[in-house]
Amino acid sequence: MRRAVCPGSFDPITNGHLDIVVRASRLFDEVVVAVLINKNKATLFTVEERMDLIREALSEHPSAPNNVTVDTAHGLVVDFCRSRGIQSIVKGLRAVSDFDYELQMAQMNNSLAGVETLFMSTNPQYAFLSSSLVKEVARYGGDVSGLVPDVVLKQLRDRA
Ligand code: PNS
Numbered sequence: 001m002r003r004a005v006c007p008g009s010f011d012p013i014t015n016g017h018l019d020i021v022v023r024a025s026r027l028f029d030e031v032v033v034a035v036l037i038n039k040n041k042a043t044l045f046t047v048e049e050r051m052d053l054i055r056e057a058l059s060e061h062p063s064a065p066n067n068v069t070v071d072t073a074h075g076l077v078v079d080f081c082r083s084r085g086i087q088s089i090v091k092g093l094r095a096v097s098d099f100d101y102e103l104q105m106a107q108m109n110n111s112l113a114g115v116e117t118l119f120m121s122t123n124p125q126y127a128f129l130s131s132s133l134v135k136e137v138a139r140y141g142g143d144v145s146g147l148v149p150d151v152v153l154k155q156l157r158d159r160a
């Protein structure tokens with residue numbers, strides 16, 4: 001069984017993340033979207049809210065993949081991989097600026113546990129997109145429709 005994890009903060013999930021998860025679901029038998037808990041990082045949505053938003057976004061997606069689950073993890077992503085029999089981490093790369101840090105993490109994760117990281121090029125439509133920018137634009141009343149799943153859009157509007 002080929003399993004992959006798409007780890008992240010997902011505060012909140014964007015259409016860029018969703019595109020990577022759906023594309024990964026076509027390459028692996030099982031994909032786990034793991035919401036990593038970082039106690040040092042203030043978030044807009046709770047872990048449970050972020051997980052629910054991901055689940056709803058997946059169920060509303062035209063592909064609605066049935067081999068994707070959503071989970072949460074503390075600590076190292078490689079420990080999560082070990083505990084679930086996951087061999088690969090899938091990450092989206094938006095630009096060269098993402099590459100340095102992602103490469104370092106990929107090499108560290110491989111050296112820690114032999115876990116492979118596969119980089120998928122972000123859909124150019126979403127190359128400029130990040131959860132932080134989405135939150136900032138939404139906070140000041142900007143239009144983020146088309147950049148986030150509809151369920152996320154609704155939540156951002158309710159909180160603005
Ligand atoms: O969405 P983000 O915040 O860019 O995701 C970063 C994340 C959560 C994928 C990364 O920080 C991570 O893997 N954190 C888990 C802790 C860990 O394993 N750290 C060592 C990485 S080499």
